[in-house]
Amino acid sequence: MDKTMKKMTLWLNSVLKVLFSIIIVGSIYNTCIASGSYDQSRTGLVLLGIWTGLGLLFYKLRPRLSFKVLFTGILLISLDLRILWFLNIDSLPVSDFGMMFYNGSQVIQGHTDMFKGINYFARFPHMSLTVMYFGLIQYLFADALSMTRLINIGLSLINVVLLYFIADQLFHDRPKSLGVMFIAGIFPPMIYYNNVFASENLAMPLLLLSVLFYLQAVNGQKTIPFLCSGLLLSLAHLFRPLLYVVLVAYVLYALIYYQNHIQAKLKAVLSVVLSSLLPFVLISLILVQMGITQYPLWHGTEPLTVSVLKGTNISSGGGWNKEDASVFSQFNGEYEAVNQECQRLIKQRFTETPPSGWLKFYLVKCSNQWSSGDFGGAYWAEAGRTDFKTQTLFAQGIHRGNKMAISMLSQGFLFHQMVWIVLLALSLGGLFRKEKSGAQSLQLLYILFIGFALFYLITESQSRYAYIACWIFPILAMTAFRGESAKHKAGDEL
Template sequence: MKGTNYKFSIFLNNALKFLFLFVIVGSIYKLTKDFKSSEFGAFSLAFSISIGLMAFILFYLMRKKYSEKIIFIVILIMGLIIRLIWLYSIDSIPTSDFNRMYICAEDFLQGTTYMFKGTGYMARFPHMSITVLYFALIQKIFYLNPLIAIRSFNIVFSMLNIVILYFISKEIFKDKKNVLLASFVASIYPPMIIYNNAYASENIAMPIFLLSIYLFLRAINSEKKLRLLILSSIALSLANLFRPIGYIVIVAYLLYVSIYFKDKLKSKLILFTGIVLGFVIPTFIVSYSLIFLNVLERPLWQPTEPPSISILKGTNFESYGHWNEEDAKVFGQCDEDYEKADKRAKEIIKDRLLNSKKTDLLKHYVVKYALQWRTGEYGGICWVEDGLETEMNREKYLKILGQNDGKELIKLSKDGESAVQIVYIIIILLTYIGLYKKERNYKLDLMYILFCGFSIQCLITEAQDRYTYIVSWIFILLAINFFDDRNKLFSKKGEIKNEG
């Protein structure tokens, strides 16, 4: 009789064969719309030729049987060159929330903490607080040009993503060619390049999050499970300080341990405890340290705006659950009172869910789900370009950069968005076909679980393209599964064999 892990894996696999169809349809539909508003110009041509040339170099080195280390170094060099070219190509500036965070960082350096107190913006959305402090640190150290410093560090973080994904791939795929192919895709993966010029906190969170994933995968067949799982949770708690993803990932970790680990119940309970405490304790330490230093007024997990406001936005039919002014005003209309706003938001949510037609509800959530995963650059283009076009204080930032007018040698929204979308569709199609492979790779099931967890979160709360960028790397690994022709690693009973 096959094990519970095998049965759950098959269930997960069958469910995703259906759910991924909406992602495919949504991403192809977006491409058809992009064709009407963008063009394949000089950048698109150069981008396509560059990828082709880099792929030729990679396969040439593989065919000539160069060492894995040399090939990986070449991949890193190619990835770094692309990122440096992108850094030089545009004088991007902070926009929207990140503009506010940068300004708050300046004010913090002047000795004020209003933004963290009462109903200040960072008190309403405390997950932004650590990024404000990070911006303040950069401004303090690199005071001559903190904007270039932030984007330069983004490149460092992006290169770390490639390195950690290389080691994650080694845990999942035993064929060296697939490991190197995953690293190559990570080096040219459009969203992980585009976001380097955005002042988004995800740039900092992603490598720490990937480290957590790597440590978790290492724990699966290790004799030091507890130690590795605790370290994984600590890393996750640090990533969570910059992007609130922890509770989704913790649930995924606990679910994976309960289903796929072969430890006895008592051992699993110990592992559960280690995972939870490894995440909770660092969060407590950071929060109460900042309160003790009179920076924060409340712990990072206690916003002064109720989470129900975000859920309310997620139920808005007209915006398909994205940010909308109607629902954003509710907090202010309730005099910024937590209890009143929470009660009012829940009343509206209840009315929308219970008094709407079932067909309207179904349409809303199907479209919302498809929209969430349809964009191959995960909203990075607008975060990079919009600041130069919309921010009222753009002159201030251009002065920091030493520019009279913002340089924009590559405008992806006009020439490049379609090319980026085509790359994404290819990756999604490879991911979908990989679902039909008969061989079960249980380590990849962790990625499927994470995908489901983030999909559920985005269905419940306000949706933005940026919110799923933090897990965009999942599709790299899932796409590489298409090329995985290794021998069986798992027993007929569906039990994980010792791979180490």
């Protein structure tokens, strides 16, 4: 490892130790403070006991069972948990999800006005493909609400399998990779979001496939996997705006860690950049040419500076607030006028607030962004039950009953918070194991997490936004443990 690699690895390690420590403190604080607001029944403790029991059972049975049996067993447990969550609550699309689902029904009737002018999906074009997807589901299936959640279960199981293969590329250790797969299978947010009508459900498997191909390209030193990685990243970006963060991480990793020859580095960078940008640009232009959208998908009629403005609002914790959101309507959606006003207000805030105020704000914002153990999944799965507009639009037919046996938002709060704190602690512990925290391929995940953390520090904050990066933690949690290959190596040294 040359000097540049060593410096970068040391920097990543140091930054992540600070970030993980902040998040752990915030998570513990929020758990202690907020726990009084939630149901104090024994459900959370029972769920935590079951989760712990499953972990101990896996640990005990792992050496005794074959790989095929373990792999199949983890998949079955993962499926069972997702089906139980599906049956537990009759979730309905709410807020942005409700708008996307409703407008999907309008798209299949030939209406595309929602993608034009200053309408909502013209302002936020990254939702456009999800609207069309919901329209397709409603066209194909009579009970589109249930079918969407069932599809989410299938996609979630694919995520669990993909995380096994990603871990295998990182650790080259089958038992450890199975451990990652097991954690992913029982990780609360990756279960909760199956009942949420969110675009992340579509983007996640595409992102994981992109990461898998990228790691295969790095390990195999071949160009075609780089091209596949970029293409899949481009497709993921159609459903969730993540290309900017992930592509920067890919480029940084290639320039710093991939081979020692500048030509190989540049070839890797060009391959992944072109293959990720060109499909996204091409699809955007096709949609414009067909008259479906008015502008390319990268050009929302609401400038990104509005999100940055919300992200600098100290009184709202950097989250959504009416004051900043109203800037768009104040200038009647005039792009340049809105953009300039946002820039003016941002500069004014940084001028009037002392550095100490910003330091405190960003520490709290970082903590709050990542302190929720369910990444908002339980809230969004249950929110439709009490939302009047959602009930009016979607609580019909078999969904009229609006059933829910257990509230994971309330009764399961302690459960998913404790699970999250444990995973964070293990991820932090892995940073102190030099042989693992310094492993070259792991640096890609460290860069990715820092990239997402910085992005959400700059822009509007909401716990749901970080869900797209939650898959990193089942992997990082396993860095705290020594795998079979490391044990054999230690034994040989003795």
